[in-house]
Amino acid sequence: MTTELGEVSMIPFSGTVDCELFKGIVEPWGVDTQIVDQTNMRHLSARYVLSGKDSTGQDCHIYIENNGWMENRPSMKFETVPTFLTDSRALAPLLHSNRFIGTGTVEKDGLWIRFYEIDHQ
Numbered sequence: 001m002t003t004e005l006g007e008v009s010m011i012p013f014s015g016t017v018d019c020e021l022f023k024g025i026v027e028p029w030g031v032d033t034q035i036v037d038q039t040n041m042r043h044l045s046a047r048y049v050l051s052g053k054d055s056t057g058q059d060c061h062i063y064i065e066n067n068g069w070m071e072n073r074p075s076m077k078f079e080t081v082p083t084f085l086t087d088s089r090a091l092a093p094l095l096h097s098n099r100f101i102g103t104g105t106v107e108k109d110g111l112w113i114r115f116y117e118i119d120h121q
Contacts, residue, residue, distance in 0.1 A: 006037045013111075017050055021091060022062065024052015042072040044080065044104075046113075060088035062095065066102055066113065076106040082115055 001008045010033050015026040030048025037043065050062040068080030080102035084095035094117075102115045 006035055009034045013046075013048075017052065021055050021094075022050065022052055022060075022088075024050045024062075027051055036072050040072045042070050044068045044070070044078065054088040054090045056090045058088060058090065060086060060091065062086045062088070062091070068102070068104070076104070076111075078104045080104065080113075 010031050012028070012031050013026065014028060014030070017024050017026075027049045030046065032044065032046040034045075035043045044067065046064070046066045048064055050064065052060070054060045063085040064082055066080045066082040068078050070076075070078040082100050082102045083098065084100070086092050086095050088095075099118050100115050101118055102113055104111060104113050106112075
């Protein structure tokens with residue numbers, strides 16, 4: 001939708017996760033909402049659920065809300081602030097700590113979102 005104040009896009013997406021802490025999929029109801037405002041800033045807000053197995057082999061889910069912004073230009077490199085909720089007993093102590101940043105990059109095989117723990121010293 002485009003208006004005189006900006007433009008809004010809601011983009012459904014899918015994906016997979018494969019790391020030492022979790023292996024699984026992005027459930028099909030995930031959506032990335034992007035708003036380009038009057039200053040040409042692109043505000044990003046993705047909300048989605050991962051389903052899979054944690055590092056102990058237990059079935060679990062991870063809810064992610066990932067917010068960020070970038071100048072509205074084609075480079076498509078950006079940083080985000082993710083928030084996690086999980087029903088995994090193994091992952092909850094780490095993921096519920098809110099000590100993460102995210103990065104997004106466009107690579108030849110698609111968009112990659114990576115999360116990194118930050119040090120709180």
